[in-house]
Amino acid sequence: MPITPANGQTTGTAAMTATDTADEPIMLELVDEDGRTIGTAEKLAAHQAPGQLHRAFSVFLFDEQGRLLLQRRALGKYHSPGVWSNTACGHPYPGEKPFAAAARRTAEELGIAPSLLGEAGTVRYNHPDPESGLVEQEYNHLFVGLVRDAPEPDPEEVGEYAFVTPDELARRHSEAPFSVWFMTVLDAARPAIRELTGTTTGW
Incomplete structure (x- = not known):
């Protein structure tokens, strides 16, 4: 798995100019x-x-x-509010590289820049969300890496966060709601996670 230094300076023109407003969805x-890539669609319409x-990451x-750094999605989010999920996720803007989008969104949601970030493959899934009625039809690019700084989450994006061991994750997953995509992306990323953490069990 190639690991690339991530210094947070990866936002491109698309990331700087696109905004989530009614006038510019x-x-x-x-x-x-x-x-x-075969076209574009507005975010809500695609779901x-x-x-x-x-495309997602x-x-x-x-x-x-x-x-592992988990986040609980803020209660105000229109999609999957209040559930636990992986460190960060989202969608590249049209023309934005998935790696750049992953670094950008991690900074936006959690106020941190990974010290290392590497590609961990892709996974395709179709997960309806029973609560919202929205559907995750995604071709998802996976990334794993290291973080040394304490998160400073945006409260509009993240309700809380936690660092968990495999055992703690299993317990939390049995007791609290998680995003419908979480186990799919975690399972797909496990080989790269084990390489990163140097373990053959646990993760």
């Missing part, structure tokens, strides 16, 4: 089953049933003790 890249396959960051 966020647009997502629609893709085919091989991940090739309305039955969903349109679009998921980030898993670990501290120096090998604990």
Whole structure:
């Protein structure tokens, strides 16, 4: 798994100019089953049933003790509010590289820049959310890495965060609601996570 230094200076023109407003809605890249861009769609429209396959990313960051950084999504979010999920996730803007989007969104949500960040493959899934009725039809780029700084989350994005061991994650997952996509992306990222953390069990 190639690991690349991440200094947080990865936002491009698309990231700086796109805003989530009524006048300028966020647009997502629609893709085919091989991940090739075939068009764009407005963010909410892409998630309305039955969903349109679009590009996304998921980030898993670990501290120096090998604990995974989880976040609980803010209660004000329109999609999957109040549930626990991986470190950060989101969608590249049209034309934005997934790596740059992953670093950008981690900074926006948690106020941190990974000290290391590497690609961990892709996974395609179709997950309806029973609470909202929205559908996650995603071609998801996975990233794993290390973080050394304490998070400073944006309260509009993140309700709380926790660093967890594998056992703590299993217990929390059995007791609290998690995002519908969490186990799918975690399972797909496990080989890269084990390489990063130097373990063959646990993660």
